[in-house]
Every structure is written in C-alpha cells, then in structure tokens.
Amino acid sequence: MVAHRHPAFATPRVFAPVITPFTKDLRIDAPRFVAFCRWLVGQGAGLALFGTNSEANSLGLTERHALLDDVIKAGVDPAHLLPGTGSCALPDAIALTRHACEAGCAGALMLPPFFYKGVSDDGLFAYYSDVIQAIGSDQLRVLLYHIPQFTGVPITHTLIERLITAYPRTVVGIKDSSGDWANTEAMLRKFPGFAVFPASEALLGKALPLGAAGCISATANIQPQAIASLLNATTLEERAVWEGKVATVRLAVQAQPMIPALKHIVAHFANDESWTRVRPPLTPMNPAQSGALLQQLQALDFSMPAMATLATVAA
Template identity: 50%
Template sequence: MPASNLIRLRGPYAPVLTPFKADLCIDTGRFVEHCRWLESQGMGLAIFGTNSEAASVSLDERIELTEALVAAGVDPMKLMPGAGLCAIPEAVRLTRHALSIGAPGVLVLPPYYFKTPSEDGLFAYYSELVEQVGDARLALYLYHFPQMSQVPITVALIERLLKRYPDTIAGLKDSSGDWDNTRTMIERFASHGQGFSVFPSSESTMTRAIPLGAAGCISATNNVNPARVRALFDLLDAKGDASEIESLQRDVDAVRSIFQRLPMIAAMKSTLARARDARGWNIVRPPLQSFDESAARDLDAQLARIGFELAPQQA
C-alpha cells in the first residue's frame, strides 16, 4: 500500500526554463508569467531542473523565485523544486524551504561533482538529507541523469532507501534515455501501487510508460508544447481511444524530435522569444550560448513545416 503521508504526484511536469535579463540577472516577472502559463496548460512545475539552468542559479535565487511564484498565486501543490546540491547544508536548506511553502515533493540529484561515489556514499548522502531535514512531510524524488551527473541511481540504492525511508522516498525521474532502464524502474517499483512514482524524461515514451504504471513525464519540451502533452497524458490515464492516442503521440513526437536534435535550452528559449515577441527569452547564462539568427530561422522553419505554433499566453 502507498505510504500514508505521501501525496503521490502524477501527470506531466515542465522543468521550467529560467529567463534572464541582459545583465544576466533573473527576470522574475517573466519567470512567473511562464509558470502561470504552464500551469494554465495543465503542467506541473519542476522548477530548478536541468533545463532551468539550475546549476547556474544560486541558492538564494532559487528561494527568491519560489517565493515570487507563491506570492503571484501559483499553487504550491503544482511545484516540484529541484533541491539536489553537492553541499548537504545547501540541499537541506532548499528542501526545508520547499516544504515551508507547501511543495508536495522535491527532486534531488545525487552529489554530481564526485567521481564514482560508492553506493554506501550515496546512501549516506540521501540519508543525511532526510535526517537533517527531519520533517515527516518530506517526499523525496530521486533524479537519475547519469550522462550529466556521472552518478547513477541504481536499483540497489533505491531498494536500500525505500527500506530505510518508506514514508519519504516517493519516486524517481529517469533521464537516462534508456527505455529498458525506465521500464525496469516502473515494473520494479511503480507498477504495484506502492506509492513510488516513476517519471520518464520524454513525452515520447508515454504511450509505453503510462500503461505500465508510470506517473507521467518530466520533459524539457513540456515548456513549449504543454497542452498537447497534457492531452496525451489524460487520454492515456483514462484509457481513451487508441487511434486518438496514436495521433497525439505522433504530434508530440514530431515536436520533441526537432528540439532534441538541438541545444534544447537555447532552442526552446529562441522559440519563446519569437512567439512572445520578447528578445530577452534568448538569454542564457554562460557557459551556455544563445541561438544566433541563422539557427533561430532554421528552427522556425522546421516547426512551421509540422504546423507547430506556441499557444498564446492569457492576457
């Protein structure tokens, strides 16, 4: 049975892009606008994920942005803040803050700087985080992204953490890009109603993943194609018409395939900049680089060929 104190998170989430001003300060107003638009399109908000440029956003900036969202009326229950930092005191502070504003879960990378840490070392990291936060409300989602973090989240580690903290370890985002790994995680931990939510990192896997018991997806391109991804999830969740599901899956795959061939953060920001007539959306923090005009025009042409248009923001 699911752990009694956990809210089992489900649905599609966007790892929300972070807009910057010309001086590289965060554009808080534009961030709030984008989050409110995503929320209106049916997205959960995985703020401070990889595509948020989270590694380039300071601890204080993350806290200030989270508070700005809540002050603007964004539902804290829609938030899944990224709280994975190498320094345990910083991860503890960020996690406590997420709990204080009412977020129902945090997404936590392993300590990614260190070379091939042992399973015991990773278990100790997550244990220290749980123990030092010391809050029964904590629902911790593990973040498996080995090609970036260089530190995998293994089946054995998950089993150890679930045995020690069954009321706290709530799920996992699998960004491995390996369908066999995603399927293993779903079948081992999420398909029997234990309250463990597995989120693949691409909407392109949803037709396979949701029927097996996946909770949704946390996908970069949910930043630009939220309504269609939400519609696909809802159809799958309701076991809807197979032909309609197939058609929607083709549509979201077409969008995803264009962006995933490109530097995704810069590409998505370029699309938002043009659709919103807001040049500031093009700005990324170094070491990333923005799209130049030639690359932006080529991206626009590719999206036009598949009939893609970004949904407008509400006035």
C-alpha cells in the same frame, strides 16, 4: 518491491523544468518567470522549477529561494511545484529541500551530489538520508533525479530499493533522464507504486501502460497542453494521435542544444527577444540553428497559444 504511491502522483502528470529568463545584466527576470509559470499551469502543467533546463546549476542559493517564494506569492498552488533541490554541498541541499518542504511543495526533485565520481551507493544513501533526517518532516516527499550523462553519478536500482525500504513514505519517485528505455522499463516493473517519470514525452506510449507517473520533460515548456492531453486521453485512438504530435515536436527540438532552443522558441511565440538570454557558459542559438528549427516547427503546424500576452510583462 512495492513502493508507496503518494496521492500527489497517483494521476499521471506533466511537469516542466521551467526555463529561466534573464535581464540584460543576467539577473533573474522574476516577473517574466512568474508570468511564464502561470501560463504553464494554465496549460495543464506542473512546475519542476530549478531543473536542468532551468539552468539551475547556474543559479545561486539565494536566487532559488527568492524565486520559489515569488512564484508562490503570485498565487501558484505549491501542489503544482516540484523544485529541484539537489546540490554538491550537503548544507545547500538541506536548505533548498527544507525550503521546498516548508512551502508545501508537492515534492523535491533531488540530484545526487555530482562533483565526485565513482562514489558508492553507501555514500549516496548517506547523502539522501542525511537530508531527510535533517528536515525531519512527515510532509517531505523526495523524488530522485537520475541523469548520469550530466552528473556522472548514476542512481542504481539497489540504491532505490534501500531508500524505499528506509523511507517508504518519503522517497516516492524518480525522474529518469538517462535516455535508456531499458532502465526506465526495469524501474517501472521492479518498483510498482514508485512514481517513475520518464524525461521525454516520446516514451509515454510505452511507459504509461507500465504505470508511469507522467513525465518531467524539457519540451513541456513549449507543448504542455499537448502532453497533458496525451496523459488525459481516454481511448487508444486518442492517445495515439497525441503521441504522434508530441513525439515529432520533441524530436525536432532535442536535435538542437536544448536550453537555447527552448528559449528561442518561447522568445519567438512571445515576441520577446529577452527570452533568448542564457547564463554562461551556455550561448544562444545562432541564426542558422534558430531559423532551421522554426521552419521545422512551422511545418508541424506548431503553436503556443496565448504566449503573446507574456510580452507585456515588464522586465
């Protein structure tokens, strides 16, 4: 089935599920968050705010509303924003998605409701349909979020086809975080025009020739420019060089607890220990883990340009 490729996703892009800094009392540190968002955009990345690696499901509804407003008020173009708006509670999903739509964001990245397991495609179709109908805007663009190892609620190809058929100009893409290349490949082949985003830049070498829309990757938080360079490569040789660089960094980081690892790397290169804070039930990396990871990255000659300037941001 041929889907409608929205112009916002016509050119391959990288989006970072932006990690969220916290103050000592575990409130959101909005100034640091905004500064980091601006750094990411300057490095060529879009912003998938409130993704898994943003600790989104540890953030309250009002916190997410306020933080999106803070980013836009700071001058970040909403066209760079793809906030996560899925929720277990339908009213919360509607409120978050409406807010993203009214703010002019490029789209809303929507988890399925993830508390009840074994739900049917009929139930999931009703969930997404109810959100779309409640908002009732031609400007709304929804991207599905398939991460069954966390949600326990897979987004099937049958459900994708039903949603594309019912809402061809609204349901425009998906992030596939399953880690199952066979599933990603099947979606790329089955739904041409549908914006399929693998969750790992290490898959782009295989995914881009099949029409992938880019990637929405945890490690875009730390290597946005390298991934953007891969997406913008104009020759096979150039692409191969960038593929090797981004894949080796990705493999080193994903071998660790991802969220604490990303935060520790940012803390190191920003020279700002406050970035290591996570909200419970997560815990920071221990010294052995963090030391080994930084040694690996040093061996790869890894760096994050201009990150030291973020350390001047007041908490």
